[in-house]
Amino acid sequence: MWEYTDKVKDHFLNPRNVGEIENASGVGEVGSLACGDALKLTIKVDDSETITDAKFKTFGCASAIASSSALTEMIKGLKIDEAAKITNEDIAEFLGGLPKEKMHCSVMGREALEAAIASYRGVTLPMALGEVVCECFGVTDLEIRRAIQESNLSTVEEVTNFTKAGGGCGKCHDRIQEIIQEVRKEARTLAIVDKRPKRLTTIQKIKMIEEVIEREIRPALKKDGGDIELIDVDGDYVIVSLRGACVSCAASQTTLKEYVEKILREQVIETLIVEEERA
């Protein structure tokens, strides 16, 4: 048995705004009978771009019906631009939360809203253009990517809960895993880039290099019985000295280039060149 909030139960048992608006300004239809849930949203928009009315018809479980009803209540009276900002998390929050296995119901609401707005504006939605990853439920990589980014998902199971992708035959699990990794990697690089100022003074540069060495590089080398010391920074040249086990290690050049330089480039500045101090 699912644990539904009173708000979900209320919107399920007494759904608001059921029906279809005739001569609607925008219509959004998502899902299908086969998939087990579907939603048709119709909106009326006035000259000031305000949504004056919204109605829905939904085939699906209690969460699907409650999410649709909540959505119509949320968007009525909003400007189109404001409505476009509503996320599935907002819908779930409006309802006091949804069981995690049911998050895809709120996602369906959001997608119908996007479709309705797109139809009002007379444009095609980009989501449908992506590569279909889950054939069972017709979910594209664009939809999966967005869910991962917005809801910070990290497992295939979470992606299934939010988008239904992977909930059928399971053939696409590997592909979903790949997409998760891609998105997370992009997110990581972005985060690092953001932290990096565009131009560094030499002092800033030295400070950052020292910091990265202390925080990441030295502890890693120490695990293998080695150590590292920063000797000098000259322009983009970073002169270091390897100590302990590193000295006699045949792989020390590789360590320097593949590991130390790579990390410093990632975290300080792309152009750094790491060299070993010559005795």
Added chain:
Amino acid sequence: MTFVTNDKVVYMDNNATTRVAPEVLEEMLPYFSEYYGNPSSMHTFGGQVGNKIRDAREKIAALIGAQPDELVFTSCGTESDSTAILAALQAFPEKRHIVTSRVEHPAVKNLCERLASLTGHKHRVTQLPVDRDGMLDLQQYEDSLDEDTAVVSVMWANNETGVLFPIAEMAAIAKSKGVLFHTDAVQAAGKIPIDLAKIPIDFLSISGHKLHAAKGVGVLYVRKRTPFMPFLIGGHQEKGRRGGTENVASLIGLGKACELAAAHMQEENTRVRALRDTLENGLLARTPHSMLNGHKTERLPNTTNVSFEYVEGEAILLHLDRFGICASSGSACTSGSLEPSHVLRAMGVPFTAAHGSIRLSLSIYNTSREVDHVLEHLPPIIANLRTLSPFWQTAHRGSVGRSGSQCGCK
């Protein structure tokens, strides 16, 4: 949390579990606090409990036409299923083929699908298909058996639809080919007559809570001289066939429940069947675009599974809940999975109908007033949900929405 009590509900979910019969409970109670001895003990205080278990064993054996010492007590139907299948595989370690069906309960289905991780061997599993009525093709079954087949495991009665497989014929065919035969009779036992003296079955599973005994007790019938290996290894209980101190009170209760089931068999197959039929016919007549899932006659007397097109099962159940009606559904949403029941899909029930399936399963405790209550409330719920459904007016188009959203699930 407030509890919903029995007198407030119309309970029609007896294939999920049943009420412990008052007579059964009465038999059980003294064995918790008064006669709590261990049946294995040497003293009279414990030993007398052993005598009572022997009585229970006899009563259970009588219900299914078995010898008392052919029964091994277990903790549930699932344990009985696992024990039987693994015992059969160990009896023929060189045979690597299992024949089962696509509509088995997860206790058999998932076990067969994951055998490799349990036994370390790759097994070939033939999952026989069923037709639109949920019936097997006997010729196809016979053809699937070969020298490599260690065991057949097929259910006697399906828990979702109540459909009965022709177990007597199937067991005879397996025997003629020297293949061990197991049947999961968890839903059949107590509802239809079973006579193991006449049918060459090697293993048969029973679960207490499906026939008005307690949860957490089961039985595995193992025919005399059928090779057997214990699943739970431990003490000498059950003559070394299943370690672990007996669930005494529940076993004694199960004995009583089997005695009652034998006494009620006639009523189950007349009055309960009639109630079920009134309910089923009433629902189908009052609701357009509804249909029966499963064979109309080759079926348990207590079960009906009806699909209502264009609406979704969980939504129906939650509305029924408001009227105190307990039922279940094969819709995806009720299970937390995203696909509807594997049984209905194996039968080829279209998705449009599988998502809106409702199972009502009765017992001798149901009354015609309760049937009327369901007939009064269920059809309006369907009508109401259909007014919400985008498919109902555009009727029967099957799909709306952007391209690429059609389901390709098999």
